[in-house]
Amino acid sequence: MEWILAPWPWYISGPLIALIMFTLLYVGKNFGMSSNLRTLCTVCGADKTCEFFCFDWKAQRWNLLVMTGTVIGGFIAAQYLSEHQIPDLNPKTIEQLQSLGIESVGTDYLPTEIFGNQAFSSPKTLALLLIGGLLVGFGARYAGGCTSGHGISGISNLQWPSLIATIGFFIGGLIMSQLILPLIF
């Protein structure tokens, strides 16, 4: 049981992610989480606003179930399979983030300054969270997929478009993490 409660190493988790993709292919579906965001738009009535959302969302019910499963999985992992899991970060990362004023680094799974419930009473934090989400949603659909659909499925299938998209993910991530985040915090 010890090893389940400890953080899982990359060489176990990585292959397991590939198996998730394989299992979805085997049941006749595909691995792509951001499609759910489009389905959620349609469920909310976006099909009345433009053609992009006019499709039979019920055919995507399976993926909404996968999505629901991830919520349950997050609950199980945090409540029953962890003893207050804290990422074992590079001391340099810890130092950098502390100097940016993120004091929760090294004491929690996520920066509580941003993801603690006090976020709901900070307009700046709410704006950051909303903008982060907007960029993820817009970018994922524009690129036609996210880290799961392009990064894992697409590259596993040796598709050039997915490699280009994944390079894009990294360019954007580097710009935000290295250049913009220090200005925000």
Add this chain to the structure above:
Amino acid sequence: MKSTIYLFIGITFGIIMYKSEAASWFRIYEMFHFQSFHMFGLMGSAVLVGIVLVQFIKRKKLVDINGQRIEIADKAKSIPRYLIGGIIFGLGWALAGACPGPMFVLIGAGYFPMMIVIMGAVLGTWFYGLLKNRLPH
């Protein structure tokens, strides 16, 4: 019965995302500063095993549980949409520290402000739909 399979796949995926720390904002920050091999190892090993599995599917002409050949549809060739869309996605990924899988995992883990990120992501998807025909693809 089939519903249970999808739910089970999602639960397993959610647990992997949390336990591997791919859902941790800190790990994403560390990755984009090249200060740890962890995330690169995670994605690299997923892709390596993925390539082997997909090749296996193709060589053996595997069929799925419905008896259909497993085919992975090719994506249309283009550069702008993947590159620009990818960069926009990356900006959000590094800011929110979560991509479309982990944002749901973290709700389950009890980080409720992630609801705002999800709201943003749904809105962002909607904006894309509205602007789609005016964007270079």
